[in-house]
Amino acid sequence: MSACESTFPPSSSMSELDRAIVLATQAGLALEPRPYHRIADELGVDPELVMVRMRKMLEDGRIRRIGLVPNHYRLGCTANGMAVWDVADPYVDQAGEQIAALDFVSHCYQRPRLPPAWRYNLFTMVHGKNRYEVRKSVARIARILGDRCSAHEVLFSTRILKKTGLRFG
């Protein structure tokens, strides 16, 4: 199993404390020397316990990572394309792991085919400074996939029609 796959069963319910930690940190960590102590103060618990629970959530995948989320647009990474691939079923996991490791791929998912409307089973979000760069990266993926992939397309987004952040409560 890959490191990003969660071992936390989606159906299981989180403890009250873990839920409270999620709520207390979803807007971000405090930029002060002891941010985990700040959370502990807010929740009225021992700081060590907050850190133990956060490490546990990192380990089981409920927290994907802790760090800075750069604004891609502000850093010149303004083009993105959803590249979709028709990969022969026996190779899709192997291909998915391989493509996900590329540093210009931000999401890599297997999804069902819905013939005849939709033939593609591997989805990758590819980022770049412009469409030309995105197309070059897509061509690189195509070379890596080789004969395992029988067709692919890139769907560039032309407009954001709605965007609301996910909030947990």
Add this chain to the structure above:
Amino acid sequence: MDELDARIVNAIQGGFPVTERPFLDAARALHTTEDELLLRLKNMLDDGVATRFGPLFNAEHMGGAFTLCAMSVPPDDFDDVVEQINAHPQVAHNYEREHTMNIWFVLATETPEEIDSTIAEIEEETGYVVHNLPKSKEYCVGFRVNL
């Protein structure tokens, strides 16, 4: 942005320590001070170079269900259909894409059943098929911005 900002962005997109003085620990690895790192991070957030600093959660494990939906809608009906789709609070993101499958939206609901009922409602309201493409597997991404 200067060289230290770039090093901070490159180094700190994941793996931030869970320790008593995490900024101190991270600063040492970057050969800077805790105060300087805190200031740089604050400035990057204030300037909009970064959108957030903290844990990134796996939404599926916070309760709820998610899926990606695609629709193919002709230009004449496009705006009306988008309005009908977006009226549903379960629609978290919605993008127009250059393809015959031109509308792509993410549904986020409290229960798996609500995914099905929302899709049924959108199909009935719009008269167009909603293609439901839930992820069957996620692959680990190495994505990061490299400055």
